[in-house]
Amino acid sequence: xxxxxxxxxxxxxxxxxxxxxxxxxxxxxxxxxWYQQALGQGPQFIFQYYREEENGRGNFPPRFSGLQFPNYSxxxxxxxxxxxxxxxxxxxxxxQGGPDTQYFGPGTRLTVL
Amino acid sequence: AQSVTQPDIHITVSExxxxxxxxxxxxxxxPYLFWYVQSPGQGLQLLLKYFSGDTLVQGIKGFEAExxxxxxxxNLRKPSVHWSDAAEYFCAVGAxxxxxxxxxxxxxxxxxxx
Numbered sequence: 001x002x003x004x005x006x007x008x009x010x011x012x013x014x015x016x017x018x019x020x021x022x023x024x025x026x027x028x029x030x031x032x033x034w035y036q037q038a039l040g041q042g043p044q045f046i047f048q049y050y051r052e053e054e055n056g057r058g059n060f061p062p063r064f065s066g067l068q069f070p071n072y073s074x075x076x077x078x079x080x081x082x083x084x085x086x087x088x089x090x091x092x093x094x095x096q097g098g099p100d101t102q103y104f105g106p107g108t109r110l111t112v113l
Numbered sequence: 114a115q116s117v118t119q120p121d122i123h124i125t126v127s128e129x130x131x132x133x134x135x136x137x138x139x140x141x142x143x144p145y146l147f148w149y150v151q152s153p154g155q156g157l158q159l160l161l162k163y164f165s166g167d168t169l170v171q172g173i174k175g176f177e178a179e180x181x182x183x184x185x186x187x188n189l190r191k192p193s194v195h196w197s198d199a200a201e202y203f204c205a206v207g208a209x210x211x212x213x214x215x216x217x218x219x220x221x222x223x224x225x226x227x
Contacts, residue, residue, distance in 0.1 A: 004156075006156075033212070033214060033215070035215075041219060041220075042117075042203055042205075042217030042218055042219050042220050043157070043203070043215070043217050044217075045208075045212075045214040045215065045216070048212040048214060050212075055211055055212050056210060056211060056212025056214055058214070090156055090157065092157075092215075099145045099164065099207050099213045100213070101147070101159060101162055102215060103159065104149070104156040104157040104158070104159075105156050106155060106156040107155070107156045109154070
Protein backbone atom coordinates (compact mmCIF):
# COMPACT_ATOMS: atom_id res chain seq x y z
CA UNK A 1 0.00 0.00 0.00
CA UNK A 2 1.40 3.39 -0.99
CA UNK A 3 -1.03 5.60 0.93
CA UNK A 4 -2.17 7.22 -2.32
CA UNK A 5 -5.91 6.94 -2.83
CA UNK A 6 -8.07 7.75 -5.83
CA UNK A 7 -11.80 8.12 -6.35
CA UNK A 8 -13.93 6.93 -7.89
CA UNK A 9 -12.68 3.48 -8.82
CA UNK A 10 -14.72 3.27 -11.99
CA UNK A 11 -16.68 5.83 -13.96
CA UNK A 12 -18.82 5.70 -17.07
CA UNK A 13 -19.56 8.89 -19.00
CA UNK A 14 -20.90 9.78 -22.41
CA UNK A 15 -19.12 11.77 -25.08
CA UNK A 16 -19.23 15.52 -24.47
CA UNK A 17 -19.66 15.27 -20.71
CA UNK A 18 -17.25 16.53 -18.08
CA UNK A 19 -15.55 14.46 -15.37
CA UNK A 20 -13.58 15.12 -12.17
CA UNK A 21 -11.20 12.56 -10.74
CA UNK A 22 -9.71 12.88 -7.27
CA UNK A 23 -6.45 11.89 -5.66
CA UNK A 24 -5.25 11.99 -2.08
CA UNK A 25 -1.48 12.07 -1.76
CA UNK A 26 0.69 10.10 0.58
CA UNK A 27 1.25 11.86 3.88
CA UNK A 28 4.12 14.36 3.69
CA UNK A 29 4.17 14.51 -0.11
CA UNK A 30 3.75 17.89 -1.82
CA UNK A 31 3.96 16.85 -5.47
CA UNK A 32 1.33 15.04 -7.49
CA UNK A 33 1.54 13.83 -11.08
CA TRP A 34 -1.27 12.53 -13.25
CA TYR A 35 -0.89 9.90 -15.96
CA GLN A 36 -3.22 8.42 -18.55
CA GLN A 37 -2.83 4.74 -19.37
CA ALA A 38 -4.71 3.53 -22.42
CA LEU A 39 -5.36 -0.19 -22.74
CA GLY A 40 -2.21 -2.11 -23.57
CA GLN A 41 0.08 0.90 -23.27
CA GLY A 42 2.41 2.46 -20.76
CA PRO A 43 1.26 5.47 -18.74
CA GLN A 44 1.53 8.90 -20.41
CA PHE A 45 2.26 12.03 -18.36
CA ILE A 46 -0.58 14.56 -18.25
CA PHE A 47 0.70 17.17 -15.78
CA GLN A 48 2.27 17.70 -12.39
CA TYR A 49 1.50 20.00 -9.47
CA TYR A 50 4.06 21.09 -6.91
CA ARG A 51 2.88 23.15 -3.96
CA GLU A 52 -0.38 24.02 -5.76
CA GLU A 53 1.32 25.27 -8.94
CA GLU A 54 1.50 23.45 -12.27
CA ASN A 55 5.05 22.20 -12.72
CA GLY A 56 5.08 20.59 -16.13
CA ARG A 57 2.55 19.41 -18.68
CA GLY A 58 2.55 16.62 -21.22
CA ASN A 59 1.08 16.58 -24.69
CA PHE A 60 -2.56 16.83 -23.68
CA PRO A 61 -5.10 19.45 -24.81
CA PRO A 62 -6.32 22.26 -22.51
CA ARG A 63 -9.58 20.42 -21.81
CA PHE A 64 -7.45 18.39 -19.38
CA SER A 65 -6.98 20.60 -16.33
CA GLY A 66 -6.03 20.12 -12.73
CA LEU A 67 -5.90 21.52 -9.26
CA GLN A 68 -3.87 20.88 -6.16
CA PHE A 69 -5.24 21.92 -2.80
CA PRO A 70 -3.42 23.18 0.33
CA ASN A 71 -3.62 19.70 1.84
CA TYR A 72 -1.90 18.47 -1.37
CA SER A 73 -4.88 16.46 -2.57
CA UNK A 74 -5.56 16.92 -6.26
CA UNK A 75 -8.20 16.86 -8.97
CA UNK A 76 -8.04 16.05 -12.66
CA UNK A 77 -10.82 17.58 -14.74
CA UNK A 78 -11.59 16.59 -18.29
CA UNK A 79 -14.10 18.59 -20.34
CA UNK A 80 -15.86 17.62 -23.57
CA UNK A 81 -15.06 13.95 -23.18
CA UNK A 82 -14.08 12.00 -26.27
CA UNK A 83 -14.13 8.26 -26.84
CA UNK A 84 -10.32 8.18 -26.81
CA UNK A 85 -10.32 9.51 -23.25
CA UNK A 86 -11.33 6.02 -22.10
CA UNK A 87 -8.36 4.89 -20.02
CA UNK A 88 -7.00 4.20 -16.56
CA UNK A 89 -6.05 7.48 -14.88
CA UNK A 90 -3.27 7.22 -12.36
CA UNK A 91 -2.06 9.76 -9.89
CA UNK A 92 1.32 9.56 -8.22
CA UNK A 93 2.65 11.50 -5.28
CA UNK A 94 6.24 12.30 -4.40
CA UNK A 95 7.95 14.12 -1.60
CA GLN A 96 9.59 17.00 -3.42
CA GLY A 97 9.65 18.81 -6.72
CA GLY A 98 12.75 16.93 -7.81
CA PRO A 99 13.96 13.47 -8.84
CA ASP A 100 12.07 11.65 -6.14
CA THR A 101 10.29 8.33 -6.32
CA GLN A 102 6.66 8.58 -7.41
CA TYR A 103 4.16 6.40 -5.58
CA PHE A 104 1.05 5.48 -7.50
CA GLY A 105 -2.56 5.14 -6.50
CA PRO A 106 -4.80 2.32 -7.74
CA GLY A 107 -6.23 4.41 -10.56
CA THR A 108 -9.64 5.41 -11.85
CA ARG A 109 -11.00 3.50 -14.83
CA LEU A 110 -12.90 5.93 -17.08
CA THR A 111 -15.11 4.62 -19.85
CA VAL A 112 -16.54 7.08 -22.37
CA LEU A 113 -19.49 5.85 -24.43
CA ALA B 114 14.04 13.23 -26.93
CA GLN B 115 14.04 10.89 -24.00
CA SER B 116 12.47 7.51 -24.56
CA VAL B 117 12.30 4.00 -23.13
CA THR B 118 12.14 0.82 -25.15
CA GLN B 119 11.01 -2.53 -23.85
CA PRO B 120 11.60 -4.82 -26.80
CA ASP B 121 9.64 -7.80 -25.49
CA ILE B 122 5.86 -7.44 -25.48
CA HIS B 123 5.31 -10.86 -23.89
CA ILE B 124 7.62 -13.26 -22.08
CA THR B 125 6.68 -16.72 -20.83
CA VAL B 126 8.81 -18.55 -18.30
CA SER B 127 8.32 -21.66 -16.22
CA GLU B 128 7.93 -21.34 -12.50
CA UNK B 129 11.34 -21.61 -10.86
CA UNK B 130 13.20 -20.47 -13.98
CA UNK B 131 15.27 -17.31 -14.14
CA UNK B 132 13.95 -14.13 -15.70
CA UNK B 133 15.43 -11.14 -17.49
CA UNK B 134 13.30 -8.28 -18.81
CA UNK B 135 15.03 -5.85 -21.12
CA UNK B 136 14.90 -2.09 -20.99
CA UNK B 137 16.81 0.42 -23.12
CA UNK B 138 16.62 4.16 -22.64
CA UNK B 139 17.57 7.25 -24.54
CA UNK B 140 18.86 10.03 -22.31
CA UNK B 141 21.57 12.67 -22.48
CA UNK B 142 22.84 12.62 -18.90
CA UNK B 143 22.79 10.30 -15.90
CA PRO B 144 19.27 8.93 -15.87
CA TYR B 145 16.95 8.22 -13.00
CA LEU B 146 15.60 4.74 -13.76
CA PHE B 147 12.72 2.77 -12.35
CA TRP B 148 10.96 -0.56 -12.69
CA TYR B 149 7.30 -0.80 -11.77
CA VAL B 150 4.95 -3.78 -11.76
CA GLN B 151 1.23 -3.68 -12.48
CA SER B 152 -1.25 -6.46 -11.79
CA PRO B 153 -4.44 -6.49 -13.88
CA GLY B 154 -6.66 -3.52 -13.13
CA GLN B 155 -4.27 -2.21 -10.49
CA GLY B 156 -1.96 0.75 -10.05
CA LEU B 157 1.81 0.62 -10.34
CA GLN B 158 4.03 -0.76 -7.59
CA LEU B 159 7.68 0.29 -7.43
CA LEU B 160 10.08 -2.66 -7.66
CA LEU B 161 13.36 -0.76 -7.61
CA LYS B 162 15.10 2.42 -8.70
CA TYR B 163 18.52 3.69 -9.73
CA PHE B 164 19.59 7.25 -9.03
CA SER B 165 23.35 6.92 -8.63
CA GLY B 166 26.05 4.78 -7.06
CA ASP B 167 26.21 1.00 -7.28
CA THR B 168 25.00 -0.04 -10.71
CA LEU B 169 23.42 -3.26 -9.39
CA VAL B 170 20.31 -2.39 -7.42
CA GLN B 171 18.20 -4.68 -5.31
CA GLY B 172 14.45 -4.36 -5.10
CA ILE B 173 11.45 -5.97 -3.53
CA LYS B 174 10.22 -9.50 -4.18
CA GLY B 175 13.74 -10.74 -5.04
CA PHE B 176 14.17 -8.55 -8.12
CA GLU B 177 17.38 -6.81 -9.11
CA ALA B 178 18.42 -4.61 -12.02
CA GLU B 179 21.75 -3.57 -13.47
CA UNK B 180 22.44 -0.14 -14.95
CA UNK B 181 24.83 -0.33 -17.90
CA UNK B 182 25.65 3.13 -19.22
CA UNK B 183 27.63 1.82 -22.20
CA UNK B 184 24.60 -0.13 -23.40
CA UNK B 185 21.95 2.37 -22.24
CA UNK B 186 20.23 -0.52 -20.52
CA UNK B 187 18.56 -1.22 -17.21
CA ASN B 188 17.50 -4.86 -17.36
CA LEU B 189 15.42 -6.45 -14.63
CA ARG B 190 16.32 -9.92 -13.35
CA LYS B 191 15.05 -12.52 -10.95
CA PRO B 192 16.80 -15.83 -10.31
CA SER B 193 13.66 -17.90 -9.68
CA VAL B 194 10.21 -16.84 -10.81
CA HIS B 195 7.08 -17.53 -8.77
CA TRP B 196 3.57 -17.86 -10.22
CA SER B 197 2.61 -14.67 -8.38
CA ASP B 198 5.13 -12.71 -10.49
CA ALA B 199 2.80 -12.90 -13.49
CA ALA B 200 2.00 -9.25 -14.27
CA GLU B 201 2.91 -6.32 -16.52
CA TYR B 202 6.31 -4.77 -15.96
CA PHE B 203 7.17 -1.20 -16.88
CA CYS B 204 10.56 0.44 -17.13
CA ALA B 205 10.64 4.22 -16.77
CA VAL B 206 13.13 7.07 -16.87
CA GLY B 207 12.77 10.38 -15.03
CA ALA B 208 12.73 13.30 -17.45
CA UNK B 209 15.46 15.92 -17.42
CA UNK B 210 13.19 18.86 -16.63
CA UNK B 211 11.80 20.42 -13.47
CA UNK B 212 8.98 17.91 -13.24
CA UNK B 213 11.16 14.79 -13.49
CA UNK B 214 8.07 13.25 -15.01
CA UNK B 215 8.26 9.54 -15.70
CA UNK B 216 8.60 8.39 -19.29
CA UNK B 217 7.45 4.81 -19.53
CA UNK B 218 8.14 2.00 -21.91
CA UNK B 219 5.23 0.10 -23.42
CA UNK B 220 5.58 -2.71 -20.91
CA UNK B 221 6.36 -6.43 -20.93
CA UNK B 222 3.68 -8.91 -19.94
CA UNK B 223 5.11 -11.83 -17.97
CA UNK B 224 3.32 -15.15 -18.09
CA UNK B 225 4.40 -17.94 -15.73
CA UNK B 226 3.93 -21.60 -16.67
CA UNK B 227 3.27 -23.94 -13.75
